[in-house]
Amino acid sequence: MNAAQETKPDNKGLKKEVSRRRTFAIISHPDAGKTTLTEKFLLYAGAVELAGSVRARASQQHTASDWMTMERQRGISISATALEMEYQGFRINLLDTPGHQDFSEDTYRTLMAADSAVMVLDSAKGIEAQTEKLFRVCRMRGVPILTFINKMDHPGRDPLALLDEIERILGIAAVPMNWPVGEAPSFQGVYDLRGNKMLRFQRTEHNRFRAPVQVSGIDDPALPELLGQAAYDKLVEDASLLSGAVAEFDLVRFLNGTMTPVFFGSALNNFGVEAFLNAVLELAPAPVARETEQGVIDPASDTFRGFVFKLQANIDPRHRDRMAFVRVCSGKFEKDMLVLNPRLKQEIRLSRAFKLFGRERVSVDEAFPGDVIGVVSPGLLSIGDTVTTGKPIDFAKIPVFPPEHFAILVNDDVTRFKQFNKGLEQLEEEGAIQVLNSEDALRREPIVAAVGELQFDVVLSRLEEEYGVKARVQRLGFCGARWIRASDGAIPRMSLSTGMRRCRDKNDGIVVLYNSKWELEYFQKENPGLILSETS
Template structure:
């Protein structure tokens, strides 16, 4: 396969709320680009991108899946991401390496909670986006309402590139505002043929107004277009595309397309929008890296002749071996290369390189800057690691990882399962940085911690199917946090003879509570900050370890500032062991005197219920200590936004179905930690 030119590459992802149509759009893209010859359907469990049995059975995307295809003379590296909040890490690590994204919204439900989450993630990485308002064939489809929600709830600037040609059951196609054409999609060949015709008489006035709004948006990014717009002169489609592309690359507007993916309508114009408005690797700013030897910042342009720099953004346990997904930002990579892992200061030899088509592989010999590929042979590489050459080490920023909030105890069913459980859990942790495993010191149980009930349910299912390990599980438990409610200063001196040697250490610590959701801060007084680097590292690592162990209930401490005011070193007497012991004992005693308390996770809840049942549902929320933040009517249904403690939400779907006769739905997303109620404190012996 001949490598495409960098300006002809588009690295893009598809992001949205669950059930907005991401995988359905992905399947149509693969079909219309000729990558597949049969349309797969989510509801039939036959899609290419949702290849895991757990995905096909549930009809949802669980893991981000990559593929590659061609549209016209462009090469598309496409990643289909999950929409469920439990698998948000898949969106996070995909957006970290992508150059652009398609954000999909349902024309019926509009902007939903996970739509907001993925939009914020894309903002964090400054990923340019185009949008698709999907499901225009559904009853209740409302383009104007969706656009308004995008502006109000996302702070977006959607620029409508098309008008709908009919709506709901009458949806026939779209009106292209740039070229003033009516586009319809032939049903007999599953929408593969796009027919263009004149704009219908009844839509010409609306199309003229729509194009004027489009020209006005483009004028903000091209002074010549602005002059023509003010003077009333016509502007060619090519000039408008160039201006809109500049606005898209700057993340200041989002060209917005219309369609009904399940009915095979609107996908080809969306693909044209991908190549017209989303960036190539050459359009992205140089990636920022550090020289780990000097901490000197560097900027690396997308150059195959530059120094090798790649980010491992995903690791899979594929038939027991690691399959590592890489994004190359600079340089070239070939099978057999020796790579330096600057994150872990180790080396690995790359065995083989692949282009991925969901879970199928296409072997390649070389990858260049701008490519997204998979590799085997990298035994010690994990998500977020930087790969480079030893002679020119480089280090990239890692990933922002959300904190898991639900845990469950598991135990092996049989002796043979017990032997396989540990290695299987280790492989699952390779894949998912939000999945944690620990052993309860008191009970000896293995505790799995994840982002939610569904996340842990999938993990347990995979233990059985993928690794042949059968386990018994307990009830899901909330993962709490501890914090302090008042400041305290404590001096600790440690002196002891161990194995015939005198160990000594001394510290003066001050612990201060901080505002909610500020995390953990460790400060060193000026005299301590002047200590050698190895002593400063020992101090910080010891204190972070102490915070992870908690004070009373064993949960990590947050919203806390720890200041090391003194740490005198006596030559010949102060030892690593002595200082570490003084730090850990001093911290534990100080924390106990600083009035520790427990924090519980609070979730952002959005309910969609028929108006007839709204009062009943609000009553159940009050019983669950829920705080309603707002309510909006959308025709015959009400959308309720509330904050509810996670501990109250286990099994809520059954309650909601009962209260609304099966017609209510909800989405749940972690919001913050807040003070646990007295009954919870009493349960933990506070």
């Protein structure tokens, strides 16, 4: 019986657990408010007592999702984080992703583990480059997207123009679920178009909003007095425009990724966040069936299956171990269960598994589809691996990106040679960098290859923080790399131009580094028998 033909067990308990799970990622351009919104979600779910600020000030409460020293110093998200919480009977698995493009590889992998996504936009900036790039990844996978337009209590663009931009640039229908009333600095709140409620914003010491005011509709005579005549007239005018220009919300179109519900609010000032979180839980899908090369996998299948989408070493300095982030896709995980890793053709006992909350961990005895668990299994799990109690199976491939930045990494303390090598090995396993060794005998220091230049800063920071090694980088002028093999399978002979460099990767594969597109084209012309690949 193949994977696609497996019968679903008559297990109401498993189906109930699946139905109450919501696993979603939060995506945005840097500084749109993604991490702030994440923290407010945690606050409403009771997962934290005081929401942290992402601003890099020593006096402020740290965010739960940004736990690295460098993240806290710079006020940016560097590494994707899993946060699990309970809220109103739902089990939420929230995946907070880096916004900066230099860490987009980690974000892309994390999106593979999500069933839906929350897209955060700055009301003054609209669709920005990284937001558009991450949206395209969601669109390719058909991931449903909910949109939160942030910072409405600050001067921004016209809401109708923002809706038009979403539809024009992203090619997706945008349907407002609430509508802002007043413009900053006279922002009054949002009108709930579905529930006919007015959520009024009130600037106080803690920036709280007044309780929602229930009205009978946009024509309720209480609204002009509540809002003021000018603000009410503008709301009526906008509502009239929306009724003729915007499609009605269609759940089917949302679930297939061609329509996004749009909400307005202010994450920093805690306005509209609770209503948005409730909408996410109402609209976002429970764990869905997944396509594999062996057929469609239903989450309610009795066979346990999951895949590794992230590795992270030294999350907690008290443990100094390597954690594999496993997304559960079907069946029930149980502590100490024996699973097959098809890549190694080896069985692994998952005896050290944890539920995750940023850098915090708690031992877990069971998990269900949609959950993300951390598994400590040194050397036995890699990014993209599948674990299963059934027959071998292959989920969609985790994307790999070609490096664009290169630098020589110099260890300034030769007495810590072992720590230096261990740190590089673990960072490479995480997929943040690739380590190359030049075949030029004059240079023994490793060459670090990365998708984004900020990864070099991360490497230096983590080597010092986690391994006690001080190092420095010497930037190289190469703009790209190609992995080389010969069409006949023999060790390739090649002619290199003066500026190119031949290296070996961790698997002893041959890599050449080049300085320009012209140089690469010339190399291809001079070596017609070679097969070139952007990735290993």
